[in-house]
Amino acid sequence: MNDSGRLAPLTVSTDEFPETKRLAMWREVYGRNIANVDIEPIDDAPFQASVTFQALPGVGIVSGSRSAxxxxxxxxxxxxSKDLVxxxxxxxxxxxxxxFGREIVGRAGGGVVLSATDPSVSTMHCHGSFLTIALPRPDLAALVPDLGSAYARQIPPENDALRLLIRYVEALRQGGPAEAPGLTRxxxxxxxxxxxxxxxxxxDFAEAARGRGLRAARxxxxxxxxEDNLGRPDLDIVAIAQRQGISPSYIRKxxxxxxxxxxxxxxxxxxxRAYRMLKDLRFADRAISAIAFQVGFGDLxxxxxxxxxAYGLTPSDVRAMAVRAGLR
Incomplete structure (x- = not known):
């Protein structure tokens, strides 16, 4: 567990098992001891699966890939089973x-709502990747009218809140806001x-959520x-706003x-980013000016x-310290 109280991610993969025993060991380790499911391959391709688990208070995040x-x-x-959705x-x-007798054909980027207290079958027809979020049913039911009618129904990839949820969870997985102490809840x-x-x-709740979860995800x-476009010297708020479908003034707020x-x-x-590159000996032969331009500075x-x-040191000082440490 890290300092924030959030459980550190745990990854389980068939890559850790002997090749001839991967299916049998995955059924035992993952199927019986973790997820409590039966696993049935549907083709003759070598079996592969990898799953990463991450926990927030009351919420579980599972992501990974698996073969058919x-x-x-x-x-x-x-x-x-726990009272989850x-x-x-x-x-x-x-x-x-x-x-519940309904079959949903998955669409990339789309979601399916499932009751964790009722039988289900999830089939990957070819090698693919997934994200599953386990949510406390009482908390969700208090916010969603007639939650039961949403089970075994698809949320389309075009759903704006779903897209933001996927991005937000990815930020958490990469060490986003929940790394700060006290912010996991x-x-x-x-x-x-x-x-x-x-x-x-x-x-009523939707209005409140737009000022809470939706704003945080935005x-x-x-x-x-x-961060994806940091190296572009022409990075500006207008371009970001256009890509995100919001206004520059909203980003400022x-x-x-x-x-x-x-x-x-x-x-x-x-x-x-420049500081990290200057400390990294893999970039020791790169000119400091080249690093500055690479991270988006146009003026050395x-x-x-x-x-x-920012750091109380010059870029040359940071590089020299990293080189001395590497020679020890």
Missing amino acids: ARYHITREHLAK GLSVLISGASTTSQ TAATHVIDLAALAIGATQ LEAVKADI LFEAEETSFSAFVLEQRLA SYFNRTFRR
Whole structure:
């Protein structure tokens, strides 16, 4: 467990097993001891599966990939099941999901709502990847009218709240807001908020959630967009707003709520990336000016000045310290 109280991610993979025993060991380790499911491969391809688990207070996040197979949850498996709702998202591949006599053909980026206390069958028809979020049913039921009618129904990939939920969870998996001490419960609340909005929250709650989980997810999506395009010297708030489908003024308000600004965040991230590269001996032969330009600075003197102000050291100092440490 890390300092924030969030459980560190745990990954289980068939790559860790002998090749000839992968299916048998996956059935035992994952099927019987973790997920409590029956696993039936549906083709002759070598069996492969990899799953990463991450926990927030009351919320479980499971992501991974697997080869073609059916995963059966029967009445027998449900004897010790918890009162949860599963929101399963197909990231890539082809899948079907069955529950309550209904079969849903998966769409990449789409989600399926499942009762964790009723039998179901989830089939991956070819090698693919997925994301599953386990949500507390009482909390979700308080926000979504007639939650039972949402079971075994598909949430389309075009659902804005679902797209934001996927991005937000990815940010958490990459060490996003829940790394800060005391924020794990807030992050879990944001996940539940976004799931409720994606499934169909009450109108009153939807208004509240837009100022809570939706806003947090929007901010994380903007930050991820910035980091993906950090090296572009023409990175600006207008381009980010257009890609995210929101206005520049809304982005400014998101950062103002964190007592910072768009430009301050961009500068901070550029400096942090340059600092990491200067400490990394793999970049020891790269000129400092080249690193500055690579992370998006167009003016070397401005880079040197802001770097020293941020870290109390010059870029050359940081590199020299890293080289000395590497020679020890």
